[in-house]
Amino acid sequence: MKDKKRRIISEAKTIFRKKGYLLTSVTDIVEASEISKGTFYNYFTSKEELAITIFKQEYSVLYQRLDQIMQEEDKTQKEKFKTCIELLVKFHIKNAEILNISFSQATLDDDFNQFLLSVRSKSVKWIKEQMLLVYGKETEPYLNDLAMMLTGMILLFVFVSSKRNKERARIPEAVDYVMNRMEVIVKDVVRTKEIVLTDEDMDGFTPDHLSLKKRRMGKLKNLVEDLLMKIDAGQIADSDKWQFKETLNALLAELNNKETPRSFIIQGAILYLKQQVPKNLETEISKLESQINELL
Known part of the structure; x- marks a missing residue:
């Protein structure tokens, strides 16, 4: 299997x-x-779910490696950051299609769109955190601008490199160039104290995690309510209807009434539903489980 x-x-x-x-x-x-x-x-359940699984694996490995590099003790923060930027460039050249989807305006499955937005948000947040460590606390008011300028230079190089023979991509030289330019830009931004991008501007580009979680919770509640309607419409045997409705109502109550849902109650409800589900509702229960796993 x-x-x-x-x-x-x-x-x-x-x-x-x-x-x-x-x-x-x-x-x-x-x-x-x-x-x-x-x-x-x-x-x-779909191509979108498969793609999310793949991208989660790819990004999980990437961020584990980035964290390992930043914890190395034999290099300066700047040297470690440079190594990480080189790794990011190599990753995105190898996975250029991920990058193209992440920053495109293509119409995708809503869950996939939300996942890609969360990836973008995590990426920008990570860059801002590392820039603060490398360039110092005086850069904090300008991190939105600095992170987006660095991201823009990386993406431009990745885009150009992905259109040519990847073996010819001069990654170390390009990263040296980008990091040298950032040194000058950081000093100039701190000197002039100019700010272009506010936190509100960034909300549209990197949506707040809590807002994303709230939207997912709403979709989850709608799915539970749809299942209750199908049960009332007679899509399950009368002998099982009461227990199914009780389980789904308990699940809905937990989602509605708890700021942080208790996972053991939710997982217990899902386990019961999976064990007892009739064939005609297997797809809905599978989708319900998938969305709950994303949320928790």
């Missing part, structure tokens, strides 16, 4: 990089993985 899931993920990565996410279909992934569509949907 796990081998099939790993194969799907591996083949999807390859196809996304060759064709691009938007031009890749579930059929492409199924054919490359040599499985049926039914098998695909046993593991993923």
Whole structure:
């Protein structure tokens, strides 16, 4: 079972990089993985869910490595930051399609859009934190501007490099150039005390995590309410209806009444629903579990 899931993920990565996410279909992934569509949907509810799984894995490995570099004790903060920037450039050249999706205006699945926004938010936050360590507390009022200028230079180099032979990309030289320019920019910004981007400006680009969580919670409640309506409409045997409704109502009450939902109650409810769910509601319960896992 796990081998099939790993194969799907591996083949999807390859196809996304060759064709691009938007031009890749579930059929492409199924054919490359040599499985049926039914098998695909046993593991993923959609192409979007598969892509989120892949991108989470990729970014998890990336940020673990970045954290390791920043904890090294034999280098200065500036040297470590430079090494991290080089790693970021290499990562995004290798995964240019991720970058293109993250900053495009393409119409995507809402969950996928929200995930990409959270990735963007985490990336900018990380850069701001490291710049504060490298360039000092006097840069704090200007971190929005500095982080976006650095991000812009990185993205421009990645974009140009992704359009040519990646082996010819002069990454170390480019990173040296970017870091040298940032030294001059930081000093000038601190000297002039000019601020362009406020925190309010950044909200549209890197949405607040709590707002994102609130939207996800709203979608989760809607899904539970839809399930209750289907049960009332007779899509489950009368003998099981009462217990299902009680479980879903308890789940909804926990989501409505708790600022931080108690995970053991929610996980217990999901476990019961999965064990007792009739065939015609399996997809809804699977989607419910997936959204709860994202939230918690």
